[in-house]
Amino acid sequence: xxxxxxxxxxxxxxxxxxxxxxxxxxxxxxxxxxxxxxxxxxxxxxxxxxxxxxxxxxxxxxxxxxxxxxxxxxxxxxxxxxxxxxxxxxxxxxxxxxxxxxxxxxxxxxxxxxxxxxxxxxxxxxxxxxxxxxxxxxxxxxxxxxxxxxxxxxxxxxxxxxxxxxxxxxxxxxxxxxxxxxxxxxxxxxxxxxxxxxxxxxxxxxxxxxxxxxxxxxxxxxxxxxxxxxxxxxxxxxxxxxxxxxxxxxxxxxxxxxxxxxxxxxxxxxxxxxxxxxxxxxxxxxxxxxxxxxxxxxxxxxxxxxxxxxxxxxxxxxxxxxxxxxxxxxxxxxxxxxxxxxxxxxxxxxxxxxxxxxxxxxxxxxxxxxxxxxxxxxxxxxxxxxxxxxxxxxxxxxxxxxxxxxxxxxxxxxxxxxxxxxxxxxxxxxxxxxxxxxxxxxxxxxxxxxxxxxxxxxxxxxxxxxxxxxxxxxxxxxxxxx
Amino acid sequence: xxxxxxxxxxxxxxxxxxxxxxxxxxxxxxxxxxxxxxxxxxxxxxxxxxxxxxxxxxxxxxxxxxxxxxxxxxxxxxxxxxxxxxxxxxxxxxxxxxxxxxxxxxxxxxxxxxxxxxxxxxxxxxxxxxxxxxxxxxxxxxxxxxxxxxxxxxxxxxxxxxxxxxxxxxxxxxxxxxxxxxxxxxxxxxxxxxxxxxxxxxxxxxxxxxxxxxxxxxxxxxxxxxxxxxxxxxxxxxxxxxxxxxxxxxxxxxxxxxxxxxxxxxxxxxxxxxxxxxxxxxxxxxxxxxxxxxxxxxxxxxxxxxxxxxxxxxxxxxxxxxxxxxxxxxxxxxxxxxxxxxxxxxxxxxxxxxxxxxxxxxxxxxxxxxxxxxxxxxxxxxxxxxxxxxxxxxxxxxxxxxxxxxxxxxxxxxxxxxxxxxxxxxxxxxxxxxxxxxxxxxxxxxxxxxxxxxxxxxxxxxxxxxxxxxxxxxxxxxxxxx
Numbered sequence: 033x034x035x036x037x038x039x040x041x042x043x044x045x046x047x048x049x050x051x052x053x054x055x056x057x058x059x060x061x062x063x064x065x066x067x068x069x070x071x072x073x074x075x076x077x078x079x080x081x082x083x084x085x086x087x088x089x090x091x092x093x094x095x096x097x098x099x100x101x102x103x104x105x106x107x108x109x110x111x112x113x114x115x116x117x118x119x120x121x122x123x124x125x126x127x128x129x130x131x132x133x134x135x136x137x138x139x140x141x142x143x144x145x146x147x148x149x150x151x152x153x154x155x156x157x158x159x160x161x162x163x164x165x166x167x168x169x170x171x172x173x174x175x176x177x178x179x180x181x182x183x184x185x186x187x188x189x190x191x192x193x194x195x196x197x198x199x200x201x202x203x204x205x206x207x208x209x210x211x212x213x214x215x216x217x218x219x220x221x222x223x224x225x226x227x228x229x230x231x232x233x234x235x236x237x238x239x240x241x242x243x244x245x246x247x248x249x250x251x252x253x254x255x256x257x258x259x260x261x262x263x264x265x266x267x268x269x270x271x272x273x274x275x276x277x278x279x280x281x282x283x284x285x286x287x288x289x290x291x292x293x294x295x296x297x298x299x300x301x302x303x304x305x306x307x308x309x310x311x312x313x314x315x316x317x318x319x320x321x322x323x324x325x326x327x328x329x330x331x332x333x334x335x336x337x338x339x340x341x342x343x344x345x346x347x348x349x350x351x352x353x354x355x356x357x358x359x360x361x362x363x364x365x366x367x368x369x370x371x372x373x374x375x376x377x378x379x380x381x382x383x384x385x386x387x388x389x390x391x392x393x394x395x396x397x398x399x400x401x402x403x404x405x406x407x408x409x410x411x412x413x414x415x416x417x418x419x420x421x422x423x424x425x426x427x428x429x430x431x432x433x434x435x436x437x438x439x440x441x442x443x444x445x446x447x448x449x450x451x452x453x454x455x456x457x458x459x460x461x462x463x464x465x466x467x468x469x470x471x472x473x474x475x476x477x478x479x480x481x482x483x484x485x486x487x488x489x490x491x492x493x494x495x496x497x498x499x500x501x502x503x504x505x506x507x508x509x510x511x512x513x514x
Numbered sequence: 515x516x517x518x519x520x521x522x523x524x525x526x527x528x529x530x531x532x533x534x535x536x537x538x539x540x541x542x543x544x545x546x547x548x549x550x551x552x553x554x555x556x557x558x559x560x561x562x563x564x565x566x567x568x569x570x571x572x573x574x575x576x577x578x579x580x581x582x583x584x585x586x587x588x589x590x591x592x593x594x595x596x597x598x599x600x601x602x603x604x605x606x607x608x609x610x611x612x613x614x615x616x617x618x619x620x621x622x623x624x625x626x627x628x629x630x631x632x633x634x635x636x637x638x639x640x641x642x643x644x645x646x647x648x649x650x651x652x653x654x655x656x657x658x659x660x661x662x663x664x665x666x667x668x669x670x671x672x673x674x675x676x677x678x679x680x681x682x683x684x685x686x687x688x689x690x691x692x693x694x695x696x697x698x699x700x701x702x703x704x705x706x707x708x709x710x711x712x713x714x715x716x717x718x719x720x721x722x723x724x725x726x727x728x729x730x731x732x733x734x735x736x737x738x739x740x741x742x743x744x745x746x747x748x749x750x751x752x753x754x755x756x757x758x759x760x761x762x763x764x765x766x767x768x769x770x771x772x773x774x775x776x777x778x779x780x781x782x783x784x785x786x787x788x789x790x791x792x793x794x795x796x797x798x799x800x801x802x803x804x805x806x807x808x809x810x811x812x813x814x815x816x817x818x819x820x821x822x823x824x825x826x827x828x829x830x831x832x833x834x835x836x837x838x839x840x841x842x843x844x845x846x847x848x849x850x851x852x853x854x855x856x857x858x859x860x861x862x863x864x865x866x867x868x869x870x871x872x873x874x875x876x877x878x879x880x881x882x883x884x885x886x887x888x889x890x891x892x893x894x895x896x897x898x899x900x901x902x903x904x905x906x907x908x909x910x911x912x913x914x915x916x917x918x919x920x921x922x923x924x925x926x927x928x929x930x931x932x933x934x935x936x937x938x939x940x941x942x943x944x945x946x947x948x949x950x951x952x953x954x955x956x957x958x959x960x961x962x963x964x965x966x967x968x969x970x971x972x973x974x975x976x977x978x979x980x981x982x983x984x985x986x987x988x989x990x991x992x993x994x995x996x
Binding site: 082083085087090124126128129133135150152153154155156157158159160161179180183184187191198202206212213218222223225229239240 | 564565566567569571572600602603606607608609610611613614615617632634635636637638639640641642643658661662663665666669671673680684687688689690691694695698700704705707709711721722
């Protein structure tokens with residue numbers, strides 16, 4: 033296994049064969065990726081931009097995968113052009129590695145918030161039997177939105193777009209469930225399927241997408257409403273941690289059913305939902321829930337409702353006993369009598385949140401992520417090969433990487449080195465700005481001074497600073513990761 | 515939000531409403547789960563067994579979900595009886611929360627090993643167009659094993675059981691790919707679909723399952739064979755870290771195609787594959803690759819081949835240009851001429867590894883996991899409520915939990931407290947043995963002595979020790995987690 037050679041500045045750096053990493057940049061403790069007992073990842077602290085699979089030059093697949101009705105929007109365009117996603121069938125996308133990283137971060141955040149309110153994660157089959165869906169009458173009700181298929185025995189299935197039937201059946205199968213065991217909050221983060229008539233806007237309205245769906249089982253309507261509020265608060269915390277402004281609006285219950293429902297909406301011009309928001313109080317509603325032409329706030333009666341557009345990123349439903357009655361999901365009350373559980377269901381569009389965040393935070397030319405979700409936190413740009421001071425700059429880069437590795441274990445896997453040193457700093461900086469790394473560190477002329485200074489561009493704040501190595505380590509040490 | 519009251523021993527412990535955790539057991543820094551900026555998980559260090567959704571009393575769903583041909587085995591029986599999985603449609607299972615935890619750990623291990631050899635994780639659609647599969651002729655070749663469906667426009671799709679066509683198309687769409695950018699190793703860990711004629715053995719042969727599939731693109735056959743070996747080594751490391759004996763055997767290439775193939779097999783009585791293993795050298799082969807009746811080792815010719823049964827948990831293929839030719843996946847060589855890439859593909863059965871590990875490590879009555887995969891590492895059993903010394907034992911339990919939280923952040927989320935103190939220690943210990951927590955800590959009579967001793971059962975080593983608190987913390991501090 034011959035090591036490959038990469039050049040950073042004019043210094044040669046030995047790289048592990050067929051990997052993304054530079055051995056020269058490991059912390060020198062002699063760990064090898066062949067060591068059987070330590071995780072191989074422990075030795076992959078720095079990633080090289082030249083090796084990342086984030087192709088900006090994927091050919092458009094053309095007609096065969098674009099339907100006449102399909103439209104594009106900023107997030108779709110930016111994400112396709114930057115090697116984040118690539119179209120496959122209509123409404124279906126390859127999620128390329130940087131997107132998978134962002135999604136894994138979002139999943140960890142959602143796990144934290146859901147588990148923080150007692151949610152337990154499970155995973156239910158995508159194949160849902162027609163029998164189950166006929167019981168709830170949604171087999172017919174869902175019409176063409178349901179992907180349907182038969183197995184080799186001619187048995188009918190659908191691909192689950194949501195799992196009320198499946199989870200209620202599961203809980204109903206528990207032979208004895210005591211009131212003391214409730215509430216139960218079960219959730220999953222899995223791929224869902226919906227045969228959209230007009231898939232469009234990239235990940236915002238696809239036919240395959242990732243969704244977090246949680247289902248709650250409570251002893252009473254009062255308890256179920258408390259659970260409902262606690263989930264809504266967890267959603268609010270999630271969006272607050274992401275730095276996204278999110279409105280909770282009164283919503284229609286659609287074909288899920290139930291009596292109380294809210295949508296979580298990110299205000300955005302391309303949003304497909306029309307919202308009415310009161311300036312005088314906290315009231316906000318999806319237009320479809322109010323009488324046509326309504327302009328007076330039904331809550332405070334103090335002001336006219338302002339119109340806004342939104343992207344729905346979450347939806348909560350108080351279901352009552354709609355599903356638990358059908359599938360006989362009961363618990364024993366203190367008198368040991370069976371009582372039907374009160375249910376809620378709570379969705380978050382996982383891939384939709386990624387695209388919606390890019391949509392509302394990015395400029396026309398440059399992707400911006402919520403800090404916590406950025407695929408990589410830091411990009412380091414060393415001097416152009418053969419330029420004045422390239423050798424000294426290469427040494428500074430090496431020292432910096434070494435320091436970051438040793439001192440900031442939380443940034444493990446979060447730092448990339450733009451080793452395409454055949455390109456000017458300016459050209460690579462342009463890429464880094466477009467891709468939206470929260471922190472870009474340029475090892476330029478300042479790094480050659482007696483007290484070396486690094487140019488640091490904080491893209492979230494749109495700020496540029498010149499910092500010493502210690503100051504830079506201090507700054508990056510405060511970067512929040514998940 | 516009224517706090518609930520739980521009793522451990524005779525001490526009252528305040529619990530957060532609707533959560534799994536005991537506030538009393540947090541480290542007292544006043545963090546609340548309502549705090550918007552810190553992850554809610556930061557305050558969920560101890561989980562209560564009474565609140566875990568691991569129902570051991572799920573009614574068998576009976577006829578509607580069991581096919582005539584379906585059989586059971588030890589892992590299926592143990593996993594169903596212990597609330598780890600629950601049958602849905604034939605060959606489809608609910609993965610209950612403890613299984614999801616084990617699977618997430620396995621996924622992290624696989625990520626480490628795949629990224630350690632340069633693998634980059636992406637995620638491809640489940641819906642695969644018939645057009646793509648017709649190009650490779652597998653649309654017809656796969657027959658009834660392929661789940662097929664039509665969308666609302668009458669377009670044909672299958673649910674991907676494997677993704678050679680999809681990934682090769684993706685890489686072929688890159689407008690300019692230089693030999694300098696190869697090898698590319700792309701993998702995903704996603705749900706796959708296969709309409710098995712006889713789904714059986716629980717997660718060992720299902721119709722929906724999780725698989726890790728990696729695809730490699732190389733400049734030459736020689737380079738592709740090096741990549742092939744590096745993936746095989748990563749697989750060997752993975753099984754070694756899991757403590758599973760795994761044989762690499764010569765295999766048939768089946769309908770995937772190619773010229774070189776190995777299976778990774780866990781020897782097990784219920785294995786569906788028949789292997790021939792040489793006692794004299796490292797040769798091992800799937801029976802189907804050798805002439806019928808062959809008993810002489812074709813490699814060393816020194817000994818008879820011994821028969822063994824195995825569970826296939828991984829499969830590697832050197833594909834050559836079978837798919838890259840069809841989809842025109844080329845790169846530019848140093849002379850700037852287009853050359854067709856040499857490919858490999860590499861599968862690991864993720865859910866199958868979970869079940870196979872349970873199958874080979876468990877007794878007839880008690881589940882054993884590879885240490886790294888156990889859903890929870892430690893179970894603490896305090897005294898029975900109202901028993902002699904229950905109060906003092908409760909205080910000791912509380913102190914222990916406090917110490918573990920403060921001193922062992924790596925065990926965050928890994929420690930459960932069996933708060934079902936209406937049950938005797940013996941009864942709960944029986945459950946803990948059956949569920950296979952690697953470490954069970956009993957707060958019994960020894961904890962009431964002047965120098966308190968905790969009974970520690972290390973289930974992996976089948977050893978019982980009596981340790982002081984310091985010794986216990988020292989022991990648990992050395993537990994490896996992922």
